[in-house]
Each structure stands twice: as C-alpha cells, then as structure tokens.
Amino acid sequence: MAGFILGDFNRRVRLLFMLVIVIVLNEGKGNTRAQCIERERQALLRFKQSLVDPANLLSSWKSSNPSCCSWKRIRCDNRTNHIIMLDLHPEFRCRGYDYDCFRSHSISGKIDSALVQLHYLRHLDLSYNGFTRIPKFIGSFKRLRYLNFSGNRIIGTIPSQIQNLTRLQFLDLGFLYSYSTMNANADNLEWLSYLPSLRSLTLGSINFTKAVDWLQSIKKANSLSTLNLNNCQFPEVDIWSLSQTNSSNSLRSLSCLENEIHTRTLPWLLNVSRNLVYLTLHANYDVLPENSFRNLTYLEYVDLSGNEIEGGIPKSWGNLCSLKTLDLSYNSLNGTLHDLLDSLTEISNLPRLKGIHDL
Numbered sequence: 001m002a003g004f005i006l007g008d009f010n011r012r013v014r015l016l017f018m019l020v021i022v023i024v025l026n027e028g029k030g031n032t033r034a035q036c037i038e039r040e041r042q043a044l045l046r047f048k049q050s051l052v053d054p055a056n057l058l059s060s061w062k063s064s065n066p067s068c069c070s071w072k073r074i075r076c077d078n079r080t081n082h083i084i085m086l087d088l089h090p091e092f093r094c095r096g097y098d099y100d101c102f103r104s105h106s107i108s109g110k111i112d113s114a115l116v117q118l119h120y121l122r123h124l125d126l127s128y129n130g131f132t133r134i135p136k137f138i139g140s141f142k143r144l145r146y147l148n149f150s151g152n153r154i155i156g157t158i159p160s161q162i163q164n165l166t167r168l169q170f171l172d173l174g175f176l177y178s179y180s181t182m183n184a185n186a187d188n189l190e191w192l193s194y195l196p197s198l199r200s201l202t203l204g205s206i207n208f209t210k211a212v213d214w215l216q217s218i219k220k221a222n223s224l225s226t227l228n229l230n231n232c233q234f235p236e237v238d239i240w241s242l243s244q245t246n247s248s249n250s251l252r253s254l255s256c257l258e259n260e261i262h263t264r265t266l267p268w269l270l271n272v273s274r275n276l277v278y279l280t281l282h283a284n285y286d287v288l289p290e291n292s293f294r295n296l297t298y299l300e301y302v303d304l305s306g307n308e309i310e311g312g313i314p315k316s317w318g319n320l321c322s323l324k325t326l327d328l329s330y331n332s333l334n335g336t337l338h339d340l341l342d343s344l345t346e347i348s349n350l351p352r353l354k355g356i357h358d359l
Contacts (some may be wrong), residue, residue: 003223028348036068036076037245040083043117051109051129057092058107077125082120089127089148106130111235116140127151127172139164150202155183158206163191171195174204174230185210189217198223204230209237215265216245226253253278267292277322282306288314293316297324305329
C-alpha cells in the first residue's frame with residue numbers, strides 16, 4: 001500500500017516538473033517574440049537619427065530598449081518578429097494650410113536608406129509630415145501593400161521605381177498643395193501597368209504635363225477600383241491613340257477636384273470605365289461636352305457641384321439609368337428642373353433618385 005502511494009506521488013512530481021518546464025519554455029518563447037530582429041532595430045535607430053521630431057513621436061525608439069516590437073508606431077509579425085508596419089502619421093491633424101501647425105507636429109528630415117533593411121515591410125504610412133523627397137530605394141520594399149505619402153511637400157520627380165512594388169494595393173501620392181507652383185512632377189504613368197494588385201490610387205498636386213499617355217495608362221490599370229485626382233495638371237491626350245486602348249472597366253469610383261484637364265479629354269476620362277458607380281467632378285470645368293455620360297449606365301452617385309457649368313442639360317444624362325443622387329449646386333445651368341427630369345425620362349427607376357440639389 002505504501003509503495004503504491006509513493007509511486008503515485010512520484011508520478012505527480014514528474015508531471016508537475018514537466019509542467020514547469022513547459023511554462024518556462026513558453027515564457028522563453030514569449031520573450032523571444034518581444035525581441036525584434038537586431039538588423040531591423042539598428043535600421044530604425046539610424047532612420048531616427050536622420051529625422052526632426054518636434055512632437056517627440058518616436059520617444060520610445062531607444063537604443064537601450066532591445067524590444068523594438070514594443071516601440072510605438074511599429075508592428076511586428078507575431079510569428080517571425082519581422083517588422084511589417086511603420087506608421088509615422090502625426091497624432092494631431094492640422095487644419096487647412098496652417099504651416100506653423102505642420103512644423104510643430106510633423107516629422108521632417110531625410111528618409112534614410114537604412115530602411116531598406118525592413119525587407120518584410122507591408123505597410124508604410126508617412127502621411128502629413130515634412131518630407132520633401134520620395135527616395136528611389138522606395139522600390140526595394142517588394143512586400144509593401146500600403147504606401148501613403150499624402151500631405152507632404154514633395155518636390156522633384158516621382159521615382160519610376162514605384163513600379164517594383166508589385167504587391168501594392170493602396171497608394172496615396174496626394175501631396176500638400178502649394179499656391180505658387182506644383183513642385184512634384186512625373187514624366188509618365190507607365191509604372192501603373194506594373195502594379196497588378198493596385199486597388200486605390202490618389203494623385204495630388206503633381207505636374208503631369210510631360211506624361212502624354214497618362215490616360216492610356218489609367219485605362220489599362222486592370223485592378224484599379226478607386227481613383228482620386230486632385231490639383232493636378234494633365235496634357236491633352238491623343239484621341240486616336242486613346243481610342244485604340246481597351247479599358248479594364250475595373251474602376252468604380254472617380255473623383256476629380258480642381259485639376260487642369262483639357263475639355264476634349266473630359267469625356268474620355270469620365271468614360272474610362274463602363275462600371276463607374278461614384279463620380280465627383282468639382283471645380284474643374286464650365287462646360288460639359290454632350291457625350292460625357294454616354295456609357296455610364298451604372299452611375300449611382302454624381303457630384304458636379306462647384307463647376308460653374310453653363311448651358312443646357314446634356315441629353316446623354318438620359319443614359320444614367322441607375323442614378324440615385326445628383327448634386328448640381330453652384331453651377332450656371334440655364335435649364336430648369338423640368339428640363340432635367342425630361343432628360344431622365346428614360347430612367348426606369350427614377351423614383352429611386354434620392355436628391356437633386358440646387359439646379
């Protein structure tokens with residue numbers, strides 16, 4: 001009997017000992033996960049040295065702290081410990097063009113090439129800071145899916161190396177607008193054809209006057225579903241060449257705000273995809289060519305406010321058979337609400353039209 005009790009006691013002790021070992025090993029793994037890759041940690045520290053950080057956003061980035069996965073604005077992969085996200089957008093968003101606010105809350109300086117050590121980076125957000133250049137080594141981040149440079153005062157040419165980011169799904173190059181001149185420029189948009197996964201693209205305050213095939217490049221963007229063009233300058237396009245380019249028809253949302261686009265180009269831009277659902281055209285034109293809406297039968301939301309459009313209601317609006325919301329405020333149309341409704345008589349679901357604002 002005593003031997004049985006002693007044997008049972010020994011088994012329990014061995015079981016408890018094994019349990020302690022498992023707990024210790026798991027804790028060791030947990031500590032390992034908290035440690036980031038040393039090469040990547042050193043890259044971040046070198047990057048920080050090249051920055052001006054008035055808001056002390058990177059105060060947790062300390063050489064004395066080996067666990068860079070716990071640093072603010074960093075995210076590591078739970079399994080590999082590699083850095084997969086770097087988000088440096090300011091915590092405080094300035095209103096309008098308050099440059100004093102930008103200077104006191106945003107990061108500026110040089111984007112150091114040490115960042116190329118972040119081979120597994122998927123998400124890079126440098127928006128609303130004081131960076132002035134997009135480095136050519138941006139094309140080194142082959143795993144990048146999200147890239148945001150919006151709100152920066154970028155100067156110089158947009159590097160063609162962006163075309164190397166073949167996994168990119170979101171790209172925002174909507175730079176801070178300058179009243180005096182557009183300091184950013186691009187020779188072409190051919191790099192779009194190298195981004196087969198791109199879903200959303202924003203271009204702002206960029207001079208594209210040398211990019212003669214800009215609209216052809218947009219038409220051939222097979223995966224693009226959202227396109228925002230703000231305060232950009234575009235050249236007139238070659239209509240014959242454009243007519244020979246097939247559209248991908250993937251685009252569903254198009255927003256054009258305060259751009260310089262030739263009037264002859266407008267119908268081709270609006271009809272870049274037959275599957276457009278959302279269209280915003282603001283402060284761009286005073287004339288809408290008659291054929292501007294000839295193929296847009298899926299449009300549900302149309303905002304044409306603030307264009308100072310003159311003349312009558314285009315007959316092509318009768319093709320908008322899916323229309324639900326229409327905003328025509330702040331224009332100079334000489335037609336009446338009756339004229340508009342008369343042009344929409346072919347729309348079978350006219351009762352679904354939610355709003356016609358300020359004709």
